Amino acid sequence: MKAIILGAGRIGRGFVCELLLSNHVEVVFFDASDDMVKALNEKKEYTIHVLGNEELSTKVENVKAYSIHDIEQLATSWEESDMIFTACGGKNMPAVGETLGKAFRLLLEKGAVHTSNIITCENWIDPATDLKTAILETLNDEESKDVFEKNTGVSESVILCTGTGAPDPSKVVNEMDTWVQNLWYLPVDKSRILGDIPQWNHIQFIDNFGNLLKQKIYTNNTSVASVAFFGRLRGIRRVADAANHPDIEPLLDKVYEEINTALINGMGIDEKSQLEFSKNAKAKYTDYNIVDDVTRIARDPIRKLGPEDRLIGPLKMALKAGVQPKTIALATAAALYYQDPEDADANKLVELRKEKGIDYILATISKLEKDEEATKLIKEGIEELKQRGWIEGDA
Structure with a gap:
């Protein structure tokens, strides 16, 4: 063949x-x-x-x-x-x-x-x-x-x-x-x-392929994107180093908790299957044998902030499933402040944030209304990042 x-x-x-x-x-x-x-x-x-x-x-x-x-x-x-x-x-x-x-x-x-x-x-x-x-x-x-x-x-x-x-x-x-x-x-x-x-x-x-692709994206891609955006703010280069960092690993665990509940309640994914899925995902991203850069994972942040992509998509699903996805919102806040001089998309995001503001980005790119719950959680995430000292104002 x-x-x-x-x-x-x-x-x-x-x-x-x-x-x-x-x-x-x-x-x-x-x-x-x-x-x-x-x-x-x-x-x-x-x-x-x-x-x-x-x-x-x-x-x-x-x-x-x-x-x-x-x-x-x-x-x-x-x-x-x-x-x-x-x-x-x-x-x-x-x-x-x-x-x-x-x-x-x-x-x-x-x-x-x-x-x-x-x-x-x-x-x-x-x-x-x-x-x-x-x-x-x-x-x-x-x-x-x-x-x-x-x-x-x-x-x-x-x-x-x-x-x-x-x-x-x-x-x-x-x-x-x-x-x-x-x-x-x-x-x-x-x-x-x-x-x-x-x-x-x-x-x-x-058979019954169903929502397997969305399950993968909203488990693996959401979690590793969170690791990458958090890691970049902390000045960490490698994905595994970021995923194992004492400031980030607890956040990663919370991301999986929110994702698991959202997919189990929001999409009807089998609980045992989803828990195993997320367990394997974490094992993958904390594996030091897999040498990968956070900038490769985080590149094209504007696309990753899209309404159905790996951050906003599961965030909205979690809210519909009765989950308060505060950690996914925190990761989204980190994505909004992502910077990489070698990434044209990241440079455009910095420009939009400085000239148009967060509300504009969330409305035009993420398709979120100013007063909806997802927007509020993301803004709370921005304030938390400031309190942690991971970002300074709109720098």
Whole structure:
């Protein structure tokens, strides 16, 4: 079997590639970065290092990579492949969908349409919906849309594994090498898959996928974002150092308490499942073997302050479930004061806060009214951060 991986970043060329190779699936990469494509083709090989377990590392050989903008090559590779995995970033699903739509039109012209499936591997809510919508919009005639619907499944997975940079960059020999957490499990929504279900190790096509993706984002992403925003205010560089810090770890535990209650009461998530989910999440972010920077986790703070994203989304859900999410609100306050000179989004946030104020940000970005409970809790969080000495006024 052959598969396409769209996105040759840490998750694509690391975690997803490793899972496919372990199932004897031939892989070809497509990436938006010409530099990435050039480097992969020049090196032709790289190593997927397993954090804390170097003996489990995998050498990837005979690497092939193409530009995602090469629509003809994408169509040719699709003609030969049964599966496409995306690891491009959730916000890029509309653009990726347009690209896939164009490639599918070429398949139609060549009479090469066959049963295939696209699986999103994104930290995003409803990425498969965003992707499929963009594909169908690109296929702007009903006949093409109908052929696509009958022959192509668009499903989604939940990425639980972390991909990072090198623990010691000075020792890197091949810049294409990547480092991943020792966690080999990818759950996929079985209900959206067309045709025969592959019998693969580590990749589980599950029934009742339901709210698993939202559960993951509102547990893992919310908690690690909280760690990152708190850690940045405390001047801590690494995620694990922040998660284990005596000022932050108690806050992390409270975040999990609020998230657990919100998801159990607000979404009907099984209590035992959710408690185990949050336990595993904390173990992951406090693991010193996983070397990750808080700036990578906290980057693009404006997006992370969106109305359904990892802070505001669970905060509102908690309130509806009768929970007072004071610690999530505190993390949101920390996000509002996030600074990183190398992050354009963070610089824009600083500018908005200084020129427009907190109420403006919460109203325009987070879609919160000035007098609603969530806004009040966040403002209380800002005052608490000032009392802790973690921020000073509007600096």
